[in-house]
Amino acid sequence: xxxxxxxxxxxxxxxxxxxxxxxxxxxxxxxxxxxxxxxxxxxxxxxxxxxxxxxxxxxxxxxxxxxxxxxxxxxxxxxxxxxxxxxxxxxxxxxxxxxxxxxxxxxxxxxxxxxxxxxxxxxxxxxxxxxxxxxxxxxxxxxxxxxxxxxxxxxxxxxxxxxxxxxxxxxxxxxxxxxxxxxxxxxxxxxxxxxxxxxxxxxxxxxxxxxxxxxxxxxxxxxxxxxxxxxxxxxxxxxxxxxxxxxxxxxxxxxxxxxxxxxxxxxxxxxxxxxxxxxxxxxxxxxxxxxxxxxx
Numbered sequence: 501x502x503x504x505x506x507x508x509x510x511x512x513x514x515x516x517x518x519x520x521x522x523x524x525x526x527x528x529x530x531x532x533x534x535x536x537x538x539x540x541x542x543x544x545x546x547x548x549x550x551x552x553x554x555x556x557x558x559x560x561x562x563x564x565x566x567x568x569x570x571x572x573x574x575x576x577x578x579x580x581x582x583x584x585x586x587x588x589x590x591x592x593x594x595x596x597x598x599x600x601x602x603x604x605x606x607x608x609x610x611x612x613x614x615x616x617x618x619x620x621x622x623x624x625x626x627x628x629x630x631x632x633x634x635x636x637x638x639x640x641x642x643x644x645x646x647x648x649x650x651x652x653x654x655x656x657x658x659x660x661x662x663x664x665x666x667x668x669x670x671x672x673x674x675x676x677x678x679x680x681x682x683x684x685x686x687x688x689x690x691x692x693x694x695x696x697x698x699x700x701x702x703x704x705x706x707x708x709x710x711x712x713x714x715x716x717x718x719x720x721x722x723x724x725x726x727x728x729x730x731x732x733x734x735x736x737x738x739x740x741x742x743x744x745x746x747x748x749x750x751x752x753x754x755x756x757x758x759x760x761x762x763x764x765x766x767x768x769x770x771x772x773x774x775x776x777x778x779x780x781x782x783x784x785x786x787x788x789x790x791x792x793x794x795x796x
Contacts, residue, residue: 509561511537512552521568532577533568539581540564574713586638589645591668593636596660598723600638603781604700607752607788608642610779611696614750615647618695625649628692630744632685632699632737635723637665637678639698644674654680655688658722685737686744693743696750701737703755703763705730730759731766738770742793751791760786767791 518533534545540560541548556564571580578584578599584591586600587608593599615627627650631640634654644652652674656662662680669678681688686697703726710716716724726733734753745751751771755763764778767789774794781787 509556509558510552511541511548511554511556514556514561514564515548515552518564518568521565522572532571535577535581536567536571537564540567574715575718576715579718584636584638587642587646589642589672591636591638591641592664592671594660594664595718596658596720597636597664598719600636603783603785603787604639604754606779606781607698607700607754608639608646610752610788610790611639611643611698611750612646614696615643615650618748619649626651627696628653628694630654630686630689630694630697632697633701633723634665634680635661635700637668637680639700640665640678640680641669641672641674643698644669644677645672648677650677652678653689653692653694654678655683655685656680657682657684658720660720661723686740690740690743693746694749695746696752697741697744698752699734699737699741700754701733702726703730703734703759705759726759729762730755731762734763734766738766741770745793747793749793751793752788753791754788757786760789763789 515533515537518536519529522529522533534548538545538548540563567580571577576599578593579595582592584593584599587605591600629643629650629652631652631654634640634656640652640654644650654665659682662682665680669675702724704724706725706728709721709724712718741751753763760778767776771791774791776791778786779788779790
């Protein structure tokens, strides 16, 4: 064993070393170093701050440095930790899926509100939801967890995403009410109709897709790249969306301010007799299109 392995390292000195490794990467090197050391030694941040003199083993120290060095290259913190927070829950993530964003929580809130209202007006005790482009399963699993009467299905073209979504459904105890299918858009479930369809499809114009060391540059390009104008994937999805929705059903589609008006136009063309609006995120930015299907 190396003599370095016998050096006694404290929590405080280890944290200081991590902050130095992280440098200017991230919003707050100290906060991120705290998260990483908490992850490594399996203690919460309050304990760490109160026990700076506590010993850190050689193995823990080396693992902590590896994580800090990985984060310092620009890899998103969620990938380094292997988890990301979303709607009050922790989801397992890796490089096969996008890191869930806070603004996507609006889609969950809209869907849950709609399903609650639909239950009150129809008296139905169950609901069906489709998550198109399921990724980590953050949307699908959260809806299932928050609404015990909902059965949620999800589709994705990525084997890794389907595996991750299934893993998260089991972790969160909603595996019995979630089913995930590999395939394009609604094709794997084209014989069924749903009360609500939620889609967070790629919407970044190809020329604007980030590259490393930007954090988003480490995320799967196929989950970001929306083609030349950012709308190619939605343009492909929308013509078949109508058959997936029951009359009175809800369609939610996330995008970004530069392309949201174009998405609204596409949605209006696909659903000419339906009520439609653009809704904002927490920052007041136009973030998603909300559409309720009217009778033919």
